[in-house]
Amino acid sequence: VLEKVEPFEMVGPLSAGQASEDEVRE
Secondary structure, three states: OHHHHOHHHHHOHHHHHHHHHHHHHO
């Protein structure tokens, strides 16, 4: 679970788009 929330912070813009969708989905 933590790996899904931290990736966007470690990767940055790469997962920025995915992180936004994950945030809206949750």
